[in-house]
Amino acid sequence: MQPDSSTALDDKGLDLTELDLKIVSLISIGKHPTSGRARRAEQDGRAVELGMVLAEATGDKQNLTVIHAGDSQLEAQQAALRSYAGMGLGAVRVLQMRDSADAINPLSEYLYKHAPDIILTGVHAESGESSGMVPYLLGEALGWPVVPRIANIVSIKNGVAEILQALPRGQRRALAVRLPFIASVDNAAPAPRQSAFGPASRALMDQKVSQSDVDGVRNAWSELPARKRPKRLKVVKAKTGAARLKAATAKPQGAGGKVMKEQSAAEQAQAIFDLLLEEGVLR
Amino acid sequence: MSDTHYSDVLRRDPRAERIARNRLHPLHTTASSGGQVAEIRGPSGLLRKNPHTLGFIGPNGIKRIDRLKGNAIATNSRRGTTNTQVTLLPLHQVAEAAFTLVVVPDMVGGRLTAHDKDVLGQAHQLARAIEADIGAKGAVMLVAFGVCKEENFDKAGVDRLLLLDSVEYQGYCPEQQMAALLQVEARFAPQYWLFPDSVHGGSDLGSRLAARLGIRPAVHVWQVNTDTTICRGAGGSTDITRATPRLLMLSQECANPIDESRHEVLPVVLKSTPIISLLLEDKGQVSVDPNAIPLAEAEFILSAGNGIKNWDQFHTAAQALGATEGASRVVVDDGYMPRFRQVGASGTWVTARVYLAVGISGAIQHMQGIGQCEKVITINTDAGCDMVKRADLSLIGDSEAVLQELLKLVKVFRQQSHQGQNNVKISEKTGVKKDTNEEAENAA
Numbered sequence: 001m002q003p004d005s006s007t008a009l010d011d012k013g014l015d016l017t018e019l020d021l022k023i024v025s026l027i028s029i030g031k032h033p034t035s036g037r038a039r040r041a042e043q044d045g046r047a048v049e050l051g052m053v054l055a056e057a058t059g060d061k062q063n064l065t066v067i068h069a070g071d072s073q074l075e076a077q078q079a080a081l082r083s084y085a086g087m088g089l090g091a092v093r094v095l096q097m098r099d100s101a102d103a104i105n106p107l108s109e110y111l112y113k114h115a116p117d118i119i120l121t122g123v124h125a126e127s128g129e130s131s132g133m134v135p136y137l138l139g140e141a142l143g144w145p146v147v148p149r150i151a152n153i154v155s156i157k158n159g160v161a162e163i164l165q166a167l168p169r170g171q172r173r174a175l176a177v178r179l180p181f182i183a184s185v186d187n188a189a190p191a192p193r194q195s196a197f198g199p200a201s202r203a204l205m206d207q208k209v210s211q212s213d214v215d216g217v218r219n220a221w222s223e224l225p226a227r228k229r230p231k232r233l234k235v236v237k238a239k240t241g242a243a244r245l246k247a248a249t250a251k252p253q254g255a256g257g258k259v260m261k262e263q264s265a266a267e268q269a270q271a272i273f274d275l276l277l278e279e280g281v282l283r
Numbered sequence: 284m285s286d287t288h289y290s291d292v293l294r295r296d297p298r299a300e301r302i303a304r305n306r307l308h309p310l311h312t313t314a315s316s317g318g319q320v321a322e323i324r325g326p327s328g329l330l331r332k333n334p335h336t337l338g339f340i341g342p343n344g345i346k347r348i349d350r351l352k353g354n355a356i357a358t359n360s361r362r363g364t365t366n367t368q369v370t371l372l373p374l375h376q377v378a379e380a381a382f383t384l385v386v387v388p389d390m391v392g393g394r395l396t397a398h399d400k401d402v403l404g405q406a407h408q409l410a411r412a413i414e415a416d417i418g419a420k421g422a423v424m425l426v427a428f429g430v431c432k433e434e435n436f437d438k439a440g441v442d443r444l445l446l447l448d449s450v451e452y453q454g455y456c457p458e459q460q461m462a463a464l465l466q467v468e469a470r471f472a473p474q475y476w477l478f479p480d481s482v483h484g485g486s487d488l489g490s491r492l493a494a495r496l497g498i499r500p501a502v503h504v505w506q507v508n509t510d511t512t513i514c515r516g517a518g519g520s521t522d523i524t525r526a527t528p529r530l531l532m533l534s535q536e537c538a539n540p541i542d543e544s545r546h547e548v549l550p551v552v553l554k555s556t557p558i559i560s561l562l563l564e565d566k567g568q569v570s571v572d573p574n575a576i577p578l579a580e581a582e583f584i585l586s587a588g589n590g591i592k593n594w595d596q597f598h599t600a601a602q603a604l605g606a607t608e609g610a611s612r613v614v615v616d617d618g619y620m621p622r623f624r625q626v627g628a629s630g631t632w633v634t635a636r637v638y639l640a641v642g643i644s645g646a647i648q649h650m651q652g653i654g655q656c657e658k659v660i661t662i663n664t665d666a667g668c669d670m671v672k673r674a675d676l677s678l679i680g681d682s683e684a685v686l687q688e689l690l691k692l693v694k695v696f697r698q699q700s701h702q703g704q705n706n707v708k709i710s711e712k713t714g715v716k717k718d719t720n721e722e723a724e725n726a727a
């Protein structure tokens with residue numbers, strides 16, 4: 001059995017020195033779930049971490065470009081963006097635009113022009129609509145495949161990357177995808193390294209003003225703090241009081257499963273085995 | 284005593300008798316006559332009495348006629364009947380669908396999940412609202428991909444079923460699925476597309492389709508009607524109220540599942556299977572150390588109870604099966620297993636799809652912990668224990684012997700699948716080009 005697959009990359013020591021790999025990590029400004037303060041977003045931090053590991057494997061840290069499309073004028077926004085740079089980046093590229101503007105057009109224009117090999121994003125943003133559509137819209141605009149929720153990139157050979165995708169219940173799936181591609185990085189990916197304040201404040205904020213239309217659709221929406229959702233009540237639909245009482249007091253009983261009493265141990269084991277196979281838990 | 288004897292016992296209905304006695308009671312006429320009228324005025328104007336409906340059967344089976352002019356009328360007493368009626372739910376039929384709503388479920392393990400059923404319930408709510416608007420009936424269509432083991436599509440609210448279970452749709456194949464969905468879009472032009480907003484693939488597929496169709500979807504939706512939608516934004520911390528788009532990704536418990544009607548489940552077929560070249564290739568699931576997965580999340584748990592004597596064999600079995608280990612409280616208290624492996628009220632509430640309980644009696648504290656498990660299998664020497672009542676498959680016998688046999692079977696299975704992997708080379712599916720859109724349109 002394989003050890004924890006999220007560390008597989010470190011074990012093998014990914015070597016991409018022959019490849020001229022250009023990686024882009026897209027970052028957004030996160031929002032702390034309790035205090036609501038701007039921060040380094042969890043998943044975007046992981047995207048930067050994965051990008052840095054890949055860039056270090058190619059031997060040149062400059063192969064990773066970190067891009068933020070949006071507003072960066074406020075001090076809190078600056079600080080959040082710099083905390084990505086504090087992970088050891090020389091610069092953060094900012095496609096400066098108003099907060100209400102749509103980020104897809106300037107991003108896809110930029111990415112089309114610079115043609116990276118791998119684009120890494122988070123799954124959902126921590127603020128705004130948080131719809132998780134950015135990788136898909138970029139994939140559609142650029143015509144590249146989208147790999148959702150990856151946990152790691154295992155190898156890149158002959159223009160094909162082997163990727164571990166995170167599945168629910170701690171499972172992993174291996175995928176092969178041809179470069180270039182876009183991937184969103186799941187929480188199962190290695191945690192981002194610590195951000196250091198010094199390098200963060202020395203990092204270059206490479207700002208570029210870009211034009212984008214105001215997101216008109218969104219202006220028509222109203223946004224409020226989340227209301228608590230009503231809990232679903234278990235309503236017993238019974239015609240008579242006796243039936244309701246029975247439903248409320250009866251012990252939960254299975255529909256009466258199959259019982260094998262007389263059969264030999266071998267037959268019983270076969271029955272278990274068949275059920276496990278049918279359910280697909282035996283792989 | 285036999286059952287038939289019981290059904291012969293006369294049963295009195297004191298309430299009905301009371302109503303029959305009380306002429307002012309609103310139900311008096313129906314109750315006293317027992318459906319038939321005892322006295323009617325004949326055509327010639329004479330009062331006619333029907334002696335068969337007169338009176339009632341007394342407690343000892345003798346017919347009694349009440350001469351007190353209704354002051355002590357009782358009903359024809361009801362005989363105890365033991366026929367258990369299975370009420371058939373009314374069938375919801377849509378002969379000619381004026382519009383279609385498409386639901387694309389997760390179908391984890393080939394069955395509709397609770398989430399899928401909620402989404403189907405929501406689809407029907409939307410359909411009813413549109414029907415009220417336009418005055419014509421619409422159908423809810425389910426597009427199911429891959430293996431399908433579900434038997435109760437009718438009770439979940441599926442009017443039309445498009446089942447795509449050929450080889451191309453097995454495993455992870457979002458591009459292939461997209462091509463099929465585009466065909467559905469071209470042919471049915473659904474009023475709404477509904478996806479479960481889940482990590483099981485619903486939100487992935489929904490996002491892909493939204494990007495392709497150029498729709499701005501509503502995600503994390505928890506309240507919808509035909510005009511407005513409320514969805515969670517900013518990582519669940521805000522509620523966004525917006526106009527309802529054509530493509531929705533719905534949260535869990537967005538609506539109640541269908542439970543009071545049956546549906547037709549009419550099969551729908553696509554004209555042709557779109558063949559596309561794939562950029563993503565599924566290489567299958569990777570084996571992950573099952574004991575590294577948190578118990579609460581594990582999909583397959585092999586759980587040990589007081590009936591386990593051979594612990595080495597148990598651990599070997601867990602490893603061979605690739606199952607996460609669990610335990611009952613007794614074996615944890617006895618020190619055979621660590622505390623974090625305990626399943627139950629004072630341990631972990633597990634959500635496994637398959638729970639294999641070996642030598643566990645099924646105390647209520649343990650049963651609480653496995654309430655959410657789908658399939659429970661048990662090996663126990665005692666056929667009368669509570670675990671057997673709960674289990675879908677129970678094997679009565681010594682756990683050591685059964686595990687021994689099971690280990691043998693798994694060993695053979697592993698060897699075969701190893702050989703299989705060496706023989707078959709899986710490289711057909713790799714493709715380079717991406718013109719899915721065009722090809723799908725040509726095919727449609």
Ligand SMILES: Cc1cc2nc3c(=O)[nH]c(=O)nc-3n(C[C@H](O)[C@H](O)[C@H](O)COP(=O)(O)OP(=O)(O)OC[C@H]3O[C@@H](n4cnc5c(N)ncnc54)[C@H](O)[C@@H]3O)c2cc1C
Pocket residue numbers: 587588589590591610611612613614625626627628629630631641642643644645646647648649652662663664665668680681682683
């Ligand atoms: C406050 C409180 C909280 C508790 N919380 C928990 C909890 O969270 N989780 C929990 O599990 N328990 C909990 N318990 C304990 C619970 O009540 C039971 O005592 C316990 O679950 C029983 O464990 P068991 O089924 O393994 O053992 P037993 O009840 O001893 O059952 C052993 C079973 O193994 C069978 N068996 C014996 N030999 C063999 C053999 N060779 N092959 C096959 N079968 C065999 C027997 O027929 C029997 O059915 C709690 C109790 C209390 C009071």
